[in-house]
Amino acid sequence: MIEIRTPRLILRRWNDDDLVPMADINADSQVMRWIDDGSVRDLEYTADAIEQWEEEWDEEGFGLFAVELLASGELVGFTGLSVPEFLPEVMPAVAISWRLGSQFWGQGYASEAAHATLEFALQDRGLDRVICINRMGNDASENVIRKLGMEPELETEHPVYGYPLHVYAIDLTEFEA
Structure with missing residues (x-):
């Protein structure tokens, strides 16, 4: 089983104990305001999402880590x-993303976890390139993206919700572990 340890975090696969705390995060309007249409999600949605995330691990050899x-x-x-x-115009691609409970914002956890994930993508999984898709105006995520060393690549719109998106990218030759 894949597990990554950073100085303050463990990135790992999902387990049953993660459902309720992740559902609490998904039910926080402050967290969800940047996701899709901004709607909060319930326990059932979260259970389905975790199941899909685990399936992606099995199918792709990577996925979303519980942090x-x-x-x-x-x-x-x-x-x-x-x-x-x-987002068909960026395909084929692999994107890095994160979602943290609001009580954990502003402490560097997103940057720490994202950096470890990027290192995993480029060094362990052998990906040549990783992108990040960010909704314009989400300055906190924009700061994390800059810390990862990603460069702006494309401006587009969300195909369903119509709001503007920035797409950033980094390739193996630009990454510094």
Whole structure:
């Protein structure tokens, strides 16, 4: 089983104990305002999502990691890799993303987890290139993207919701572990 440890975090596959804390994160309007139409999600949605994330691990050899605090074992949220099929103009691609509970914002956890995931993508999984898709105005995520060393590549719109998106990219030759 894949597990990545950083100085403060463990990135790992999902287990049954993650459902309720992840559902709490998905039910937070502050967290979800940047996701799709901004709607909060319930326990059933979260259970289905975790099942899909685990299936992606099995099919692709990568996916979204559950992220927990090393010191307490508390679930922080997720970070990981996925295939952004919803945005055809960037395909083929693998995208890095994250979603953390609002109580964990502003402490560097997203950057720490995303950097470990990017290193995993480029060094362990042998990907040549990783992208990140960010909704314009989400400055906190924009800061994480810059810390990863990603460069702007494309401006587009969400195909369903119509809001503007920035697409960033980094390839193996630009990555510094």
